[in-house]
Amino acid sequence: MRKYSIFAVAREAMRGHKGWEAQWTSPEPRKEYDVIIVGGGGHGLGAAYYLAKEHGITNVAVIEKGWLGGGNTGRNTTIIRSNYLYDESMNIYEHSLKLWEGLSQDLNYNVMYSPRGVMMLSHNINDKQSFQRHIHANRLHGIDNEWLTPEQAKAYCPPLDIAATARYPINGATLQRRGGTARHDAVAWGYARAASDRGVHVIQNCEVKGIRRGPDGSVSGVETTKGFIGAKKIAVSASGHNSVIMAMADVRMPLHSTPLQALVSEPMKPIFPCVVMSNSVHAYISQSDKGELVIGAGTDQYNSYSQNGGLQIVTHTLDAICELFPMFRRVKMMRQWGGITDNTPDRSAIQGVTPVKNLFVNCGWGTGGFKATPGSAHLLAHLIAKGEPHRLAAGLTLDRFRTGRLIDEAAAAAVAH
Amino acid sequence: MLLIYCPYCEEDRSELEFRHGGDAHIVRPTNMADISDEEFEEFFFLRDNPKGVIYERWRHIHGCGRFFNAARDTVSDRFLASYKTGEPKPALSGASPASAQLAEPPAQIDETTEGTAK
Numbered sequence: 001m002r003k004y005s006i007f008a009v010a011r012e013a014m015r016g017h018k019g020w021e022a023q024w025t026s027p028e029p030r031k032e033y034d035v036i037i038v039g040g041g042g043h044g045l046g047a048a049y050y051l052a053k054e055h056g057i058t059n060v061a062v063i064e065k066g067w068l069g070g071g072n073t074g075r076n077t078t079i080i081r082s083n084y085l086y087d088e089s090m091n092i093y094e095h096s097l098k099l100w101e102g103l104s105q106d107l108n109y110n111v112m113y114s115p116r117g118v119m120m121l122s123h124n125i126n127d128k129q130s131f132q133r134h135i136h137a138n139r140l141h142g143i144d145n146e147w148l149t150p151e152q153a154k155a156y157c158p159p160l161d162i163a164a165t166a167r168y169p170i171n172g173a174t175l176q177r178r179g180g181t182a183r184h185d186a187v188a189w190g191y192a193r194a195a196s197d198r199g200v201h202v203i204q205n206c207e208v209k210g211i212r213r214g215p216d217g218s219v220s221g222v223e224t225t226k227g228f229i230g231a232k233k234i235a236v237s238a239s240g241h242n243s244v245i246m247a248m249a250d251v252r253m254p255l256h257s258t259p260l261q262a263l264v265s266e267p268m269k270p271i272f273p274c275v276v277m278s279n280s281v282h283a284y285i286s287q288s289d290k291g292e293l294v295i296g297a298g299t300d301q302y303n304s305y306s307q308n309g310g311l312q313i314v315t316h317t318l319d320a321i322c323e324l325f326p327m328f329r330r331v332k333m334m335r336q337w338g339g340i341t342d343n344t345p346d347r348s349a350i351q352g353v354t355p356v357k358n359l360f361v362n363c364g365w366g367t368g369g370f371k372a373t374p375g376s377a378h379l380l381a382h383l384i385a386k387g388e389p390h391r392l393a394a395g396l397t398l399d400r401f402r403t404g405r406l407i408d409e410a411a412a413a414a415v416a417h
Numbered sequence: 418m419l420l421i422y423c424p425y426c427e428e429d430r431s432e433l434e435f436r437h438g439g440d441a442h443i444v445r446p447t448n449m450a451d452i453s454d455e456e457f458e459e460f461f462f463l464r465d466n467p468k469g470v471i472y473e474r475w476r477h478i479h480g481c482g483r484f485f486n487a488a489r490d491t492v493s494d495r496f497l498a499s500y501k502t503g504e505p506k507p508a509l510s511g512a513s514p515a516s517a518q519l520a521e522p523p524a525q526i527d528e529t530t531e532g533t534a535k
Contacts, residue, residue, distance in 0.1 A: 243466035254462035301437040
């Protein structure tokens with residue numbers, strides 16, 4: 001792999017950009033791998049990278065039904081933060097945020113992590129009490145999160161309407177300054193390039209059709225559209241389709257898949273300096289480096305794999321955005337799309353062992369999986385290599401729905417879905 | 418937005434009038450205190466989450482207020498049948514619940530099931 005640098009750009013500029021190499025190879029699958037990861041999103045590709053880098057396991061394949069980052073990795077609203085309430089959540093999201101901070105250097109790939117601050121609006125006394133509880137929990141955990149008065153919130157985010165006569169008046173806000181955004185495609189591509197460089201096979205356009213098991217019940221490989229591929233260990237990280245893949249190994253999951261929508265506006269000059277969320281009126285918004293306003297809508301209420309949701313969900317969030325930021329009322333929306341999220345009953349992720357030997361699962365990230373990408377990938381690699389969860393992911397087990405140790409985070413995203 | 422047929426009101430109404438009620442045909446154990454943790458997990462948390470036909474409950478909350486059941490394809494979001502609570506699962510002849518490619522249900526299913534529902 002040729003390193004990306006300013007010298008590489010200068011060198012290629014001199015010779016007509018003919019020397020750039022493919023970012024990752026597209027090999028034919030081997031007969032057998034030590035580890036197969038089902039799902040070529042950020043979590044799966046990242047796990048393959050950390051398996052190779054930190055655990056010395058390079059005989060690894062990532063199998064992806066479509067193209068890299070074509071699922072939820074390329075469909076989310078790219079928000080990063082770690083100001084959760086419970087220890088289990090704070091552990092993994094803060095681990096992730098720390099990895100985000102050095103990810104571009106680690107991968108030699110610009111993931112455009114931008115710590116522009118994530119602000120959550122408080123509209124009433126209940127919000128205020130809940131948010132201040134979050135702030136105290138975060139500070140005890142060493143995570144930055146602070147309280148802003150309405151005036152301070154307005155100073156940090158000038159487009160915000162803080163008038164007492166506003167439709168949704170604001171009585172304060174929280175701010176996590178290290179939170180922000182990153183370029184979602186670059187995360188998938190950067191991990192794929194770095195993993196491929198370490199010998200990992202990235203196999204695209206290859207759908208897993210079945211999971212084969214040996215006489216002792218442990219996994220022996222996957223049936224795919226490119227034939228049978230053997231594997232000593234299999235990790236499933238297939239986002240909205242986790243229930244479908246796990247059913248191939250006869251494991252029922254506590255998951256339901258729902259569409260989650262997002263939309264972007266026409267591009268504008270830089271106008272919006274941070275990420276703003278409001279749980280009470282369901283709005284969240286940021287501005288991409290291309291200038292588009294990036295807006296996340298809610299989930300539909302019913303199970304679906306359609307990658308499409310109802311228009312009323314979109315208009316609901318736009319109503320709130322127009323009230324909070326009156327200057328955006330005449331902005332035209334350019335594109336809208338949906339992704340399929342897999343949600344758990346307690347809205348916290350599952351990462352751990354399964355009843356099937358050598359089959360691991362990383363699922364249930366629901367509506368908030370993007371921010372967890374590096375942390376989840378790093379801990380998933382540990383899980384696969386060692387066969388047991390890392391200390392930081394120890395609470396996210398699949399069997400918590402039997403033991404009752406639920407993690408009642410209420411929403412994996414800052415807005416309720 | 419979905420257009421949902423309420424078998425009690427006998428009308429197609431907008432999704433805004435309805436609340437989704439989770440999977441249908443799940444029997445609540447009558448001896449809740451006696452069942453094991455595994456049985457409770459199975460009843461309360463584990464779901465098939467099918468890519469294909471799902472049997473689900475809806476409540477016509479801004480209409481008659483009653484719960485009913487429906488069969489729907491989760492790939493196309495198209496309803497295959499709506500039927501009253503307590504009625505057995507309708508026979509969807511030709512529909513394969515496991516089929517991931519069920520983008521459009523065969524025409525005859527649509528006629529028979531929606532026909533009887535009306």
